Amino acid sequence: MNASTDNDLLDALFLPITGGELAWPRADRVLFLRAIDGTVLRRFDAETLVCEQSFKPDALQLVRSGLTQTARANESRALVLGRLPRSRNQARALFAQAIHRATNDGVVVAAAANNQGARALQDDLERLAGPATVLSKHKCRVFRVPAHSAHIDAALLNDWMQLDAPYPIGHGLLGRAGVFSADAIDPASQLLAEHLPWNLAGCAADLGAGGGYLAIELVTRNPGIHAIDLYEAEARALEVARLNLPTVQRPLTVGFHWHDVRTGLPSRYDVIISNPPFHHGRADAPELGHGFIIAAANALNPSGQLWLVANRHLPYEAVLGEHFAQVRVVVVRDGFKVIAAQLSW
Numbered sequence: 001m002n003a004s005t006d007n008d009l010l011d012a013l014f015l016p017i018t019g020g021e022l023a024w025p026r027a028d029r030v031l032f033l034r035a036i037d038g039t040v041l042r043r044f045d046a047e048t049l050v051c052e053q054s055f056k057p058d059a060l061q062l063v064r065s066g067l068t069q070t071a072r073a074n075e076s077r078a079l080v081l082g083r084l085p086r087s088r089n090q091a092r093a094l095f096a097q098a099i100h101r102a103t104n105d106g107v108v109v110a111a112a113a114n115n116q117g118a119r120a121l122q123d124d125l126e127r128l129a130g131p132a133t134v135l136s137k138h139k140c141r142v143f144r145v146p147a148h149s150a151h152i153d154a155a156l157l158n159d160w161m162q163l164d165a166p167y168p169i170g171h172g173l174l175g176r177a178g179v180f181s182a183d184a185i186d187p188a189s190q191l192l193a194e195h196l197p198w199n200l201a202g203c204a205a206d207l208g209a210g211g212g213y214l215a216i217e218l219v220t221r222n223p224g225i226h227a228i229d230l231y232e233a234e235a236r237a238l239e240v241a242r243l244n245l246p247t248v249q250r251p252l253t254v255g256f257h258w259h260d261v262r263t264g265l266p267s268r269y270d271v272i273i274s275n276p277p278f279h280h281g282r283a284d285a286p287e288l289g290h291g292f293i294i295a296a297a298n299a300l301n302p303s304g305q306l307w308l309v310a311n312r313h314l315p316y317e318a319v320l321g322e323h324f325a326q327v328r329v330v331v332v333r334d335g336f337k338v339i340a341a342q343l344s345w
């Protein structure tokens with residue numbers, strides 16, 4: 001049988017309600033953390049749901065479906081739903097947030113796919129809030145606890161609230177649970193940084209900038225670059241980049257954009273760098289990289305250059321060849337390739 005899909009997980013998350021075990025609050029709105037759109041949401045009045053989503057493409061989809069979407073809502077709710085992330089520490093931080101933001105007589109419901117550690121995550125929630133009521137569907141597990149303060153381990157709640165905070169990962173940089181390369185510099189990005197030239201100049205952009213490592217390397221090596229825009233779909237990563245970029249010790253104009261790069265860029269650039277995203281869940285998704293390459297080609301000035309790094313096996317050459325006049329493989333090492341491309345000869 002196939003692995004669970006996003007829709008399967010949503011069905012599981014809403015099962016206590018659709019199955020009649022848990023009532024949808026009449027007098028309050030429901031808070032949905034890490035919300036995504038899906039068929040099951042059509043069963044509820046959109047007005048009664050507040051969706052929180054930090055990944056721009058998912059946030060845009062929620063808005064298109066008429067759901068109230070916010071990057072962060074602060075009121076307490078009688079029912080808090082959480083779609084759990086893969087990162088255990090990020091999930092623990094989400095549990096703490098959910099408990100913190102549920103009313104004292106409220107309920108927290110969370111779901112994860114079995115092959116993404118659902119059982120261990122249930123154990124975590126039970127450590128924090130006591131025994132959970134559990135249901136299973138579509139190879140997913142959904143568990144719920146009362147958020148009543150009498151059951152909560154207050155010291156653990158306090159500890160887990162801190163797990164969403166950025167922390168040092170060396171080289172003067174901060175990382176964050178659940179953000180790309182959360183604990184160390186990514187080896188592919190490091191390979192690109194090592195091979196960036198020293199004579200790039202003008203206005204630059206980093207596509208899928210994460211915590212800003214590549215952007216910092218580019219501007220540190222290239223004093224001719226006077227401005228850089230960081231484009232990143234994950235707001236939690238962009239918040240880390242905002243903390244990391246000020247370590248650059250020279251005058252520089254920096255822009256931070258919570259943006260889906262595949263929709264194109266609003267400005268033009270002389271230099272674009274990228275370590276594009278390359279998978280959805282566990283599956284390779286080269287079309288993501290293709291979208292980044294096309295966005296770069298459309299946003300570069302005629303003499304502009306794109307420098308990117310990718311896993312060696314990813315098929316980017318055809319799309320690069322279609323959109324750029326010159327494409328050069330600069331180095332292939334440790335399973336990665338660095339490619340430089342120019343629009344003109």
Ligand SMILES: C[S@@+](CC[C@H](N)C(=O)[O-])C[C@H]1O[C@@H](n2cnc3c(N)ncnc32)[C@H](O)[C@@H]1O
Binds near residue numbers: 262278
């Ligand atoms: C391979 S990581 C590189 C991160 C960072 N540049 C580094 O070197 O550590 C790709 C980044 O692209 C972001 N991303 C994924 N889809 C995106 C999209 N559609 N638009 C913009 N950024 C996206 C991810 O959140 C991730 O931070």
